[in-house]
Amino acid sequence: MSFNFVPVNMADPRLPKTATRYRMFIDGQWTDGSAESTFVRNSPAHGIPVSEYPRGGKADVENAVSAARRAFDSGVWSRISGAERAAVLLKAANLIRENAEQLALVETLETGKSIQQSRGEVLGAAGCWEYAAGMARAIHGESFNNLGDSMLGLVTREPVGVVGVITPWNFPFFIASERYPFVLASGCTIVAKAAEITSGTTLMMAGLLKEAGLPDGAFNVVTGPGSVIGQALTEHPAVDMVSFTGSTAVGQSTIAASAANIKKLGLELGGKNPQVVFADADIDAALDGTLFGLLFNGGQCCVSGSRLIVERSIHAEFCERLLERAAKVKIGDPLNDETQVGAIIDERQYATIMRYIGLGRDEGGRLLTGGEALGEKPGLFIQPTIFDGVDADMSIFREEIFGPVLCVTPFDTYDEAIRIANDSCFGLAASVWTSNLDNAIRGFRDLKAGRLWVNTTISGGPELPVGGCKESGYGRETGTYGLDEYTEVKAVHIHLGKRAKWLAD
Structure with a gap:
């Protein structure tokens, strides 16, 4: 049986003459960090070098986590209003749309997927940022006014803290955009670890977020092998949660690594659908x-x-x-x-x-x-x-x-x-x-x-949640449920009037 093959055009002017040299992004600055070597990514369709990244290590994770921790604890992002966070996320979405063609090109060069698909994914990703911007203004809790005259109950949602986000190589920009804006909308800060072979658009997103006005330290990107960077992130005591998307086997090791400080996890793993x-x-x-x-x-x-x-x-x-x-x-x-x-x-x-x-x-x-x-x-x-x-x-x-x-x-x-x-x-x-x-x-x-x-397949938008059950993981991304993942629920009991004494005078 013959197939409809489209020959590769090695003379395409969009193919780079030399690999684009990227740097890590930590605390609002571009840096090679502790890297003593680089990783070169070849296009899987063309066989030529298209990207070059520093091979970071544990020291870079430490610096990135420290920056994210400072940004979170200072309140520069976590304690501003939802309206202020929404403005930054909307600006980021607009910048994605303005730079869509370049983002799509990098995605195609690194992953080998069709340019038309990359364009669709980039624009779909912008929609995720827009939706999450609205959610930043919609975070709310509950009140319980049924506890009697002397008690008022409140339930509040607060950002989890520093979140490590580990994303895969198959949809580098889109899967990241199902996570990053929801993490940020909740008031959390991020240390991002993209797949080593497809980190280009994540680093481009770091630049767009800085341009959009995100405070330094709120979004950090460390490049390098997952066995080093991902492991260090998952084990780090100052990282409050890890969102991991990838294989079930690596997800199992992520669960084991998170046990040291009982870290909250969100896992989207394998499927046989x-x-x-x-x-x-x-x-x-x-x-x-x-x-x-x-x-x-x-x-x-x-x-x-x-x-x-x-x-x-x-x-x-x-x-x-x-x-x-x-x-x-x-x-x-x-x-x-x-x-x-x-x-x-x-x-x-x-x-x-x-x-x-x-x-x-x-x-x-x-x-x-x-x-x-x-x-x-x-x-x-x-x-x-x-x-x-x-x-x-x-x-x-x-x-x-x-x-x-x-x-x-x-x-x-x-x-x-x-x-x-x-x-x-x-x-x-x-x-x-x-x-x-x-x-x-x-x-x-x-x-x-x-x-x-x-009567359809692989369709939908950011309004509904995504995630799996059984060995496909737990937790949900996108939708209101996706925002909930990055918040903690706190119950508050407010006593009104004079409290009855337990121990008499």
Whole structure:
């Protein structure tokens, strides 16, 4: 089967002649900190150097945490009004929109995703900052005027304090923007650790926040290996909370590292997300959604619809039509405006995906299409790959692949569909495709996932929360729930009048 490959244009004038040299951002200043070496990031689509970062260490974490602690404890950000915080966040959102094309270009060069996707994510991120700005003015508590004449009860929400935010490489700017503005809206300060290979847009955001008027120390960025920087952040006694987005395995180590000071955690981890297609669904819509769920960001997406659970009566036809559509997807040069799917993030992830494809063959999956490289190196492209006849004993059914690999399993009854869908240690997201109201409502009630879609997939905005259950993590980002994550609830009892004595005179 042939695929629609868009050749990489190495003469594109947007490709940098030399790598952009970045510095860390600590206490309002650009610095190389303690770094004695740098890390060079090559474009996964073009194979050329595009970014260079200082390899920071524990000393830089210490300085960044100290700066965030001072900024928080001084009240320069934590104790100003919500209206003042909102003004800074709105200015930041405007600056994101003004610099959207440059942010999108850096995102594409570092991640390999299509420029059109990067543009959409940057503008979506601006929406997160705008929404969080409104939330900064909406933080509120409760009053209890039912405790009798001598007592008034209040419940207040206060910022947690210093928050370490550790973000992944697949959506560097967007996932960060589902966290940073909500952390800041609550009055907290931040030490940010982006993935080492995709730190460019996080550092650009630091500059935009300074321009927007954020006080020095309220937002700090340390670059370097996650095993050093992330570990130091999670263990640090002056960090009050850590928000981590990444693999379940690293999430487990984050929980262990946080135990020293019983640190509050927010974790969004792995997923193996089902797309359940009933025979009564709008088949064209379900086909398009299944393909989008498989190939969005090259399948390198924690909410990717990587398991297709399709009713047996339409199984054969659905798979046949899915293959026809997959051949039409434009894959290749991420700087080409027509490209829909770009490159795999790096050689290690490329090798992981190819290993799982091999496992799928070895374990008895029936390869319907794909399974091979696409284009020529140094570009890292993989054909859309679909396995049929996948059962729960296979690795490709159970384990997160994080690539353009779809596993197809047929079902006969509603109960069987839900059982197959829930047969996973993960619970991040799921989609249900049906025109039957009973199936839709029963489906989103019965499926074990933090985020559900009915007759769509991977859609939504900052109004609703995101997050998972089971081994996909805990806590919620975005929406009012996302703001709540970064606050502590305090109960206040106010005695009115003269208190009755416990010990008589």
